[in-house]
Amino acid sequence: MFRSSIGRRSARGRQPQSESVGFDGCLWVDNPGNGCFPLLSPASSACSVSEFIASGVRHSMVSRLFRAGLLRSLSVFVCAVLLAAPCRAELVLDPEAAPFAVARFAEATQVELHDLSEGGMETPYYPIEDMLEKAASGAFEPVETRHIGSGLSGVANYVRVPIRSISDEPTRWVLASNRSPGYYFKAHLVLDDGSAPSPPVFEFNFATDQWTDDDVLLHTEFVMPPRSAGYLYIAYESLNGGAPMTIETVDGYAAKRRAQDLLLAAVVGIALGLVTTTVALMATLRRSVAIYYAGAVLSGLIVVLVSEHYLFALFPQILQWGDHDTILPYAAAAGPTFALLFQRQFFADVGGTGKFLGHLNLFAGLSCILSVVGTLEFEIVPPEVVIISLALSIPLITVNGIVALRRGYPGRWPFFFGAVIFSLSFMVKVLSYEFSAMISSREASLVLLYSIALEAMFLSLTLYLQVRNLRHLKEQALIEQVETAKTNLRLAQSMSHAAHDIQQPLSSLRLALSSSATLDGREQDFHKAIDYLESIVSRQLAAVGSAHQPNTGHADAATTDMVEPFEMNVVLRNVAIMFSEEATRKGLKFRVVDCSAVVETNVFAVTRVLANLAANAIRNTQTGTVLIGCRRRDNVICLDVYDTGKGFAEHEIEALQAPHARNGDYPGKGLGLSIVRTLCREHGLGFDLASQPGAGAHFRVRLPRPSPSDR
Missing domain, CATH: 1.20.120 (Four Helix Bundle (Hemerythrin (Met), subunit A))
Incomplete structure (x- = not known):
């Protein structure tokens, strides 16, 4: 036989009788000798069906049909089909099935808050009699959420959990709040043996009590008599109304808390390590x-x-x-x-x-x-x-x-x-x-x-x-700066080399002016002009005096493409005119041998090369001869420069070709041989030098001859 129960207070404050049409979402089966037990529950997978039946019986016509028994057979059929579905029932304390989430089995209601800071424990807060009265009046409702919680509602909560022990011996269990002890918590165990409600198995008032357990989460132990049943009545209040309570075995709870503390410590440690590293990196x-x-x-x-x-x-x-x-x-x-x-x-x-x-x-x-x-x-x-x-x-x-x-x-x-x-x-x-x-x-x-x-x-x-x-x-940015510096260096070196090349014509011009007798009193003006040009050249050479390596810049694309056949006498005779006066004044024998051989290269580059070699030979020769001439060797013309200067050792050859290297204490910037080597490399000319200390030096430049068809 089935009956329905409303399970909540009516509008007039009276508890409806069993024959009322109210419905709490559960179907109760009358079982003679054992009372009533719930057959279907809103928390089960049959909630939608039971709610449908509950909503239907609230209509007057359906209610009359239900009381007349026309729908009873259908209800019995539906309930029989859904008996296998899980329903809200009492919590069976089986150690093999522990832990148990209280919210799955509990019913709850809310009451007004008390002022816990006054009166201490002499005044009972949330007495068990009040909880039992609420239960008798049907104020408790099944919990249908993951946890028991009321949010920031400013209320206290009553919870009751039906429990049953299947052990033949007393068993110890832990009621764990899984919350910190920052709120009020009280629990009563009320057995179904008809005995009077016992004192609370646990009561904690955060306003007056101090939690001294090593476990920072609020929990308590209670003993369940053998083969007994009853209810756990719990009263609590907290900042957020949350109570993810569980009932667990003593050993199981201790192991869980150790694992939780270890996990929390590990996560905090990892987080702090990562954060410290990040902050240190960020601070830079x-x-x-x-x-x-x-x-x-x-x-x-x-x-x-x-x-x-x-x-x-x-x-x-x-x-x-x-x-x-x-x-x-x-x-x-x-x-x-x-x-x-x-x-x-x-x-x-x-x-x-x-x-x-x-x-x-x-x-x-x-x-x-x-x-x-x-x-x-x-x-x-x-x-x-x-x-x-x-x-x-x-x-x-x-x-x-x-x-x-x-x-x-x-x-x-x-x-x-x-x-x-x-x-x-x-x-x-x-x-x-x-x-x-x-x-x-x-x-x-x-x-x-x-x-x-x-x-x-x-x-x-x-x-x-x-x-x-x-x-x-x-x-x-660094690459751009380097490229800019390289460009500036190439420009500076080009200007320094040009200034170096201009020095010799200026010296020759000065000597020519000194030996000329036809200036009509304007010799001083010419000398001033030459001095001015030489000062410009000297300042340019000083500005780039810190340059280390000559770079491309001696010959740009325009000059390297100016390759043409020309007779060597064009270069030889110009150099003879430029340096003969300087060599004579120094007391040297300066001889340039004519050569009608034709070469095919850049005439300006060859002129610069020979001028630098001639100036270098005259500068490093104190007595003796400077000889310049050409020789035919296979497909090249060898332009040779000999001097009888102090010479240099073989191991000094490479160093003397570096910028600003000088083989003696004499005026100049030491760029001559560096310019010669760079020009020869840029124009594809061969360059060799040989010397012995005290025996003079020999410089050779190999110039390409035109092809037979062009000769």
Whole structure:
């Protein structure tokens, strides 16, 4: 036989009789001798069917049909089909099936809060008689959420759990709140043996009691008599109304808590290690950005450690359990504030987040802090305002990531993912206080810890990409500077070499003017003009005196392409005119042998080469002869320069061809042989030199002859 029961208080405050048409979502079966037991429950997979039947019996016509028995056979059929579906039943304390989530078996109701700070334990808070009265009046309703929780509703909660022991001996069990001891908690065990309600198996008032257990989470043990059944009645209140309670074996709970503490310590350690590395790397770029980021991360860690009461366990002499309600809101507001300030400054060097968004970040962060101050210090702002301000400010962290993504900042993708992960996890932690029935505080804390570690990894990758981009930009700038320096050096060397080549014609011109008798008194003017030109040349040579290697620049594309056949006498006779006067004044025999051989190369380059070799030979010869001539050797013409100077050793040959190398103490810049070697290399001419100390030197330049068809 079936009957229905409303399971909740009627509008007039009376409990309906069993024949009323009210329905609590459960079908009850009358079992003679054993009372009634629930056949279907809203928490089972048959909830939709039972709710359909319940909604149907509320209509007057269907109600009359149901009472007339026309629908009873259909109800029996539906119930028989769905008997295999799980239903809300009593919790059977089987160690093999432990642990048990209380919310799966519990019924709950809400009552007004008491002032726990007055009267101590002399005044009973939430007495068991009140709970039993609520149960008798049908105030308890099945819990249909993951956890028992009421959010920031400012109410206390009554919970009752039907339990049964199947053991033949007394068994010890742990009722675990899985929450920190920052709230009131009381539990009664009421057995079905008809005995009077026992004193509470556990009672803790955070306002007057001090939690001294090594385990920072609130829990208690109770003993279940053999083959007994009854109810656990629980009264609690907390900041967010959440109670992810479980019933576990003593050994199982101890092992679980060790594993949880180890996991939390490992995650905190990893997060701190990654964050420390990231902050150190960031500090090398900008110290203010590192401070903001460290503030955001430390605020998140404080939120976790405070909400789980690990911070109070670490510093029991400094912090009290009552400080929880003060530290947690400030840390929760500081986290997004520092994060927004960090993002506001992170991309400042490459454009930032924009003026409007930057001001919005600053305003949102300050609003979080001010809302907490208004709530805690002045009590003029409701707690919900803090949650709303945080819920509106935290998404800005993701908005900043999107802005970085759209503007193409270096490292934008890992920065975006890090911003999304951090903002979502912080949002989950903040909203867990309002939606405590969906996610527990500990679950939200672990999510936040994991996100801090991941965000540090993504931010480290962002910094790496930024550093790599900066290095690339610096390398590009350095390459440009090097190329500019090379260009300037080539220009300077070209000018210095040109100035060096001009020196000899100027000297020859001065000598010619000195020996001329037909200047009509203008000799002084000519000498002044030559002195002026020589001063310009000397300043140019001094400006590039620090040049180390001659570079290309002696012959540009235009001059290297000016290859033509010419007779060697063109060059030889010009050089003879240029240097004969200088050699005569020095007392040297200067002889240039005519040569009618034809070569095919750049005539200006050959002239410069021979002029430098002749000047070098005259400069390094104190007495004796300087001889210049040509010889035919196969397909080349060998242009030879001999002198009877002091010569040099074989191992000095390479050093003397370097810029500014000189084989003696005489005026000059030591560029002659360097220019000769460079010109020969640029124009494809062979160049050799040989010498012995005290026996003079021999210089040879190999010039190409025209092809037989062109001769």
